[in-house]
Amino acid sequence: MSKKETKNDLAIETLGLTKIYGSGNTEVVAMKDASMQVHNGEVVALLGPSGSGKSTFLAAVGLINPPTSGKVFIGGQLTLDGGEAYTNLRSFRRHHIGFIFQKSNLIPFLTAVENVQIALELNGETPRAGRKRAMELLDYLGVADRADNLPSMLSGGQQQRVAVARALANRPSVILADEPTAALDSSRGRQVMELFAQVAHEQGAGVIVVTHDHRALDIFDTIYEMEDGLMQRKIQHAESSV
Amino acid sequence: MNLAAKDIQHNFGRFALTTLGVGMLLMVVMGMGGIYRGIVEDATILVDRVGADLWIVQRNTKGPFAEVSRVQPNLVHRVLAVPGVQASREFAYYTIQRENRGKQLRIAVLGLSWPTDKGEWVTLIAGRLLTQNHFEMIVDESLGIHLGETIKLGKETYTAVGITKGMLSLNGDGLAFVTLPDALAIQFDTPGESIRLERAAREGRGEVSELVLKQPTLLDQAAKPSGDLPAIARPQLSAVLVTLASGTDLDQVVNIISGWGDVSVYTKEGQRQLLLKGMVEKVRRQIGLFRVLLTVIAAIIMALILYTMTLDKIHSIALLKLIGAPNRVILGLIMQQALVLGVLGYCIAYTIGQKVFPMFPRRVILTQTDLLQLAGIVLLISVVSSLLGIWKAMNVSPNEALA
Ligand SMILES: Nc1ncnc2c1ncn2[C@@H]1O[C@H](COP(=O)(O)OP(=O)(O)OP(=O)(O)O)[C@@H](O)[C@H]1O
Numbered sequence A: 001m002s003k004k005e006t007k008n009d010l011a012i013e014t015l016g017l018t019k020i021y022g023s024g025n026t027e028v029v030a031m032k033d034a035s036m037q038v039h040n041g042e043v044v045a046l047l048g049p050s051g052s053g054k055s056t057f058l059a060a061v062g063l064i065n066p067p068t069s070g071k072v073f074i075g076g077q078l079t080l081d082g083g084e085a086y087t088n089l090r091s092f093r094r095h096h097i098g099f100i101f102q103k104s105n106l107i108p109f110l111t112a113v114e115n116v117q118i119a120l121e122l123n124g125e126t127p128r129a130g131r132k133r134a135m136e137l138l139d140y141l142g143v144a145d146r147a148d149n150l151p152s153m154l155s156g157g158q159q160q161r162v163a164v165a166r167a168l169a170n171r172p173s174v175i176l177a178d179e180p181t182a183a184l185d186s187s188r189g190r191q192v193m194e195l196f197a198q199v200a201h202e203q204g205a206g207v208i209v210v211t212h213d214h215r216a217l218d219i220f221d222t223i224y225e226m227e228d229g230l231m232q233r234k235i236q237h238a239e240s241s242v
Numbered sequence B: 001m002n003l004a005a006k007d008i009q010h011n012f013g014r015f016a017l018t019t020l021g022v023g024m025l026l027m028v029v030m031g032m033g034g035i036y037r038g039i040v041e042d043a044t045i046l047v048d049r050v051g052a053d054l055w056i057v058q059r060n061t062k063g064p065f066a067e068v069s070r071v072q073p074n075l076v077h078r079v080l081a082v083p084g085v086q087a088s089r090e091f092a093y094y095t096i097q098r099e100n101r102g103k104q105l106r107i108a109v110l111g112l113s114w115p116t117d118k119g120e121w122v123t124l125i126a127g128r129l130l131t132q133n134h135f136e137m138i139v140d141e142s143l144g145i146h147l148g149e150t151i152k153l154g155k156e157t158y159t160a161v162g163i164t165k166g167m168l169s170l171n172g173d174g175l176a177f178v179t180l181p182d183a184l185a186i187q188f189d190t191p192g193e194s195i196r197l198e199r200a201a202r203e204g205r206g207e208v209s210e211l212v213l214k215q216p217t218l219l220d221q222a223a224k225p226s227g228d229l230p231a232i233a234r235p236q237l238s239a240v241l242v243t244l245a246s247g248t249d250l251d252q253v254v255n256i257i258s259g260w261g262d263v264s265v266y267t268k269e270g271q272r273q274l275l276l277k278g279m280v281e282k283v284r285r286q287i288g289l290f291r292v293l294l295t296v297i298a299a300i301i302m303a304l305i306l307y308t309m310t311l312d313k314i315h316s317i318a319l320l321k322l323i324g325a326p327n328r329v330i331l332g333l334i335m336q337q338a339l340v341l342g343v344l345g346y347c348i349a350y351t352i353g354q355k356v357f358p359m360f361p362r363r364v365i366l367t368q369t370d371l372l373q374l375a376g377i378v379l380l381i382s383v384v385s386s387l388l389g390i391w392k393a394m395n396v397s398p399n400e401a402l403a
C-alpha cells in the first residue's frame, strides 16, 4: 500500500536501463543498469564525464531513443520496457515531457516566438492563445525583444533560452535538460536552473538536468553521477530526503 | 500556424525558382497537348469550312488531301444529274514551294469553282473575296503576303485581294485561294521551251505513224496548243464537291455515285476521318507518346525536388516528431508544399503559355478539356511525387534531432 503511494508520487522512475550500441567488435555499452527515481517537484542534477552515457539516459527517459533493456515509468505509468512501447510515445512526449538539448534545437524556418508557439499549437492551443503564452514565456526568459527573429539571428544563449521557453510551454510533468546552460554566462545559467527549480516546485514537475556547472549545484534536490554507463546517486539534500 | 507556408517563406527565392522551373516544364506538357489539338484542327479546317456534303475523288484513292487524285472535268456535270444533288463544284488542291522577296514560301493552292464558289466560306480579316475570274487571290496571313501585294506564279502575276486567318494545310502551310482556271494554270504551267519540244516530238512521232501518212493534215493539228486538241484532255481536277438538296437521303446518292467505275465517294465525315486516321495518326501518336514521356519526367523531377526539399528539413522534421508532432502535421507540411508547387507551376505554365504559344509557327490550341485534364494530372503528380519525401520523413527517428 505504502509502496503504491510512493509510486504515485514519482514523476520519473527507471529500472535497470541498459543501452548497447552496435554489436560484435563495435559494441558500445553506453548505459548499464541505470536506475533513478525522481519525485514530483524534485530537481535532479546528472553529472559525469564526457561519454559516460548521460545523453543516452536522457534520450531513454524522454522516450526518444528506447533502451536495449529496462523499464521507464512516467507519472507511474509504464511507457517503455526495452524497445517495447506501452503508449503512443509521440503523443505522450507532446503532453508530458519538455526537452532542452545539448545543442540548441530550434526549427530554422520559424521565428523565436513561433518555435514556442508551435509546441503549444501541437497540443491543441489556438494560434492566438499560443502566441500570447509564447510571448509571456519569452518575456520571462528575457528574449521577448528577439521574438520575431529567426534562430540564425540569435546568439547561442538566446537560442537556448527560446528552447527553454518551448520546453516549459505545455507545463510538462517531466523536464529533461541536457546541458542547458552551456551557452549561457554563469548568472544567466543560474537563472535558468532556478527557473527549473521554480517550475518543478510550482507545477510539481520532475526535472533532470545534465550539467557540468558545479557552481549551481546548490539549487538541486538530488545529484546523480554517471560513469562508464553506471548510475550512482551522490547527494540528497535534506529537504527531499525526509 | 502553417509550417509549409513558413518554410516556403524562409526559402522563398529557391522555392520561387523551383516553381518557375516546374512551371516551364508543365508549359511544355501543356504546349504538346495544344500542338496536337492544333494539328487536328488544321487538318480538318478545310473539310469543315468548305461545307461539301460529299467528296468525289479518283477511284480507289483517298484524295485529294491524303494523296493525289485526278478526276475528269465532265464529272461535275455527271454528278449534277444525280437526283438529290443541289450543286456540284470543281476542286483543285496542291502545294507549291516558291520564292517571294527572297524567302522560301510554301503555298497550298486551292482552286475555287468561280463564280459558283466565290469563297464565301473563307473568313476574311482584310480585303475582299475574288471578284474576277483571273489573277486575284485570297491568302492566309501566315504566308506573310500583304494586301495588294503581287506575286508571280507560273506565267502570270497574281494580286492578293483578301487576307484570311488560320487557313492552313495539313502540313501547316498557308492556303492561297484562286479561281479554278488559275489554279490549273499555275499547276500545269509548262515552260515555252518544253511546249516547243513536245510539239516537235509530236511531229517526229507523226512522221512514222501510219495514221499521219494516210492523213498528213493531222500534223498541222499537232502544232496547236494542247488545250485545243480534242484528243488531248484538259488538265484534270482534284475532286468534285457535292452539295445535297435538303431532305435528300445521303446514302442513296453515295450508292449511285459509288457505282461509277472511275470515282470513289466520301462523306464529309469520311473525309475528316481520312485526314485524321491516315495523315495525322502518326503525328498524333508521336506527340501523344512524347506528352506521356514529358509527364513522367515532370513527375520524376517533382519527386526529386520534393525529396530534396524534405531532406533539407529532415532535422526540423525529426525535431517536430521529438516535440510530439503527429504524422498528420508532417504529412501536411510536405503534401501542402507539393500541392503549392504543382498548382503554382500550373498557373505559371498557363500564364507564360498564353504569351508564348501564339508565337509558334503552327497553331497551339488550349482546349478547356485539355486544360482541366492537365490540371488533374498535375494534382495527381503532386501527390504521388511527394510520396518519396513523405516516406523519408515518416522513417526519420526523432533521435536524429539530437545528432
Ligand atoms: N548512435 C551511437 N552509436 C554508437 N555509439 C554511441 C551512439 N551514441 C552514443 N554512443 C556512445 O555511447 C557513449 C555514451 O554517449 P553519450 O552521448 O550518452 O555521453 P554523454 O555522457 O552525453 O557525453 P557528453 O558529456 O560528451 O555529452 C559514448 O561512448 C558514445 O560514443
Ligand SMILES: [Mg+2]
Pocket: A054, A055, A056, A102, A178
Ligand atoms: Mg551528452
